[in-house]
Structures are given as C-alpha cells and as structure tokens.
Amino acid sequence: MAQASSPERRGGRPTQAEAAALHQRLREAAVKTFLENGYDATTMVAIADAAGITKPTLYARYADKRAVFLDVIPWAFSRAVQVDTLDAAQDEDLRTALVAVGQGALRQALDPDIVALHKIARNEAHRFPEFGLSAESLGWASRQQQVMQLLARHAETGALAVDDIELAAEHFLAMVEVLPARLADFGLYRSRKEEQRRLLHAVDLFLHGVLVR
Missing domain, CATH: 1.10.10.60 (Homeodomain-like)
Incomplete structure (x- = not known):
C-alpha cells in the first residue's frame, strides 16, 4: 500500500x-x-x-474520522483482490486455473496488511454496524465471483457436474483459504512448501467432486 x-x-x-x-x-x-x-x-x-x-x-x-474509516477499510479489502490479476486463472486447464486462484487467495489471506486489516475491522466492528459483518467478506465476495465465473465457463462445456455454482465456489474457497487465514490471525504460518502441498490436495479433492466421470 x-x-x-x-x-x-x-x-x-x-x-x-x-x-x-x-x-x-x-x-x-x-x-x-x-x-x-x-x-x-x-x-x-x-x-x-x-x-x-x-x-x-x-x-x-x-465529515470525520468515522467516515474515513467506513470508506477506506472495505476499499482496502476489495482492492486486495482487484490488484491480484491472476492471469493464469484464464488457463483452459481447470486444475491449473484453480491452483492459480487458490494461490491468489492465499497471497491475500496471508498478507500482513490484510491480516492487520482483519484485526482492526473485528476490533472496531462494534462501532461500525454498517460493515462489521461485511468488511471481511468483501475480498471473499470478489474471489468467489472469480471462481463462479471459472466454474461456469467449464460447466458450459459439459466438463463439470455442478448443480449450484455459487455454493461450489464457496466450498472451494473454504477449503483453500479459511484455515490458513484463521491461523494467520493468531500469528501462525505454515511454510510455503506446506501451503502449496495442502492447496494442491484441496484442488484435487474439489475436482474429484465436480468433474464429470
């Protein structure tokens, strides 16, 4: 920043x-x-x-500091996803694309500024009911849209058997991002090698559930 x-x-x-x-x-x-x-x-x-x-x-x-906070904290969350272009997510190979999306999600979740933003948003949520629940979800929502678009594109080819694209995207992100993000909240980080191993396992497990067999 x-x-x-x-x-x-x-x-x-x-x-x-x-x-x-x-x-x-x-x-x-x-x-x-x-x-x-x-x-x-x-x-x-x-x-x-x-x-x-x-x-x-x-x-x-x-008008005041409160108005600044209400504007800039949600903006910072959403911007973290916007600047992560993830060109590889356009890859025709679904596994490669999902790995790229997962890597982007982890970069965001483990970024020190994002971890700090999560902390300050939680700490001040009682003063800001306007975004107390939504501030942390803004980055998630943008990422979920990326995954939904990716899955929809491949579903159109008949490669996927997914009844609910939105729910599938949500579950995918829960698999790859939520636990590392929560661990980071407590200052706990896995090695890059271990995070990559777990990401690849999550992608393969997800594909096993959605690919037409």
Whole structure:
C-alpha cells in the first residue's frame, strides 16, 4: 500500500484525473495510518499529514474520522483482490486455473496488511454496524465471483457436474483459504512448501467432486 508522492494541487478546480489520484492517495494514507496507530490513536490531522494534504481538503471529502474509516477499510479489502490479476486463472486447464486462484487467495489471506486489516475491522466492528459483518467478506465476495465465473465457463462445456455454482465456489474457497487465514490471525504460518502441498490436495479433492466421470 505504497503512498503516492504527487503534491496537492494549488489553486483552481482539479481535473477528474487529479481528483481520482488524490482520493486514492488519501485512502492509501488513511489505511496506513489506521494500521500503524489503531482507530483510537488516529486523528484527521495524522491522516491529512500522511496523505500530504491540508485538513480542509480532507474535511471537504469526509465529515470525520468515522467516515474515513467506513470508506477506506472495505476499499482496502476489495482492492486486495482487484490488484491480484491472476492471469493464469484464464488457463483452459481447470486444475491449473484453480491452483492459480487458490494461490491468489492465499497471497491475500496471508498478507500482513490484510491480516492487520482483519484485526482492526473485528476490533472496531462494534462501532461500525454498517460493515462489521461485511468488511471481511468483501475480498471473499470478489474471489468467489472469480471462481463462479471459472466454474461456469467449464460447466458450459459439459466438463463439470455442478448443480449450484455459487455454493461450489464457496466450498472451494473454504477449503483453500479459511484455515490458513484463521491461523494467520493468531500469528501462525505454515511454510510455503506446506501451503502449496495442502492447496494442491484441496484442488484435487474439489475436482474429484465436480468433474464429470
């Protein structure tokens, strides 16, 4: 979540591109500040300073710290999936594609920033009923859509026997991602070799259940 370095524009109305770049820089800075300081210790001044903008510029976009948190934490979860392009998931071989998706899911689940985001979202959920349950599911939902599209594409060829694509995608992600993510919440990590072994086993077990035989 690197912070951009472009300076704040002085005078005049910003262009659409400048406004979008400023919004992204602000979000990145806010996420970084929340992760470093926690919610209570983070201030609007700290967020503005981290983004390289003035307080009036920040307040023009957000009414208060609560509004910033509500915007940037779900955005950070969804962005983690969006930037993971997973070109290999387009592979015509279903096993190769599922392994690629699984590797992407593990990269996200075990990323230190994502683990920290999960922690802060859980810790502050009581203050934010708006996304207390949904913040952690945003990345999951995006990944599930990837798997659903992949399975649907192969089901159209008659290669799969799946009655409920959505449920199958959910079970696949539960097999490959949920336990490593929960272990990471407690600071427990398997070796890369062991995670890969377990991922391949999960993919093969899943395919055994969905492929037409």
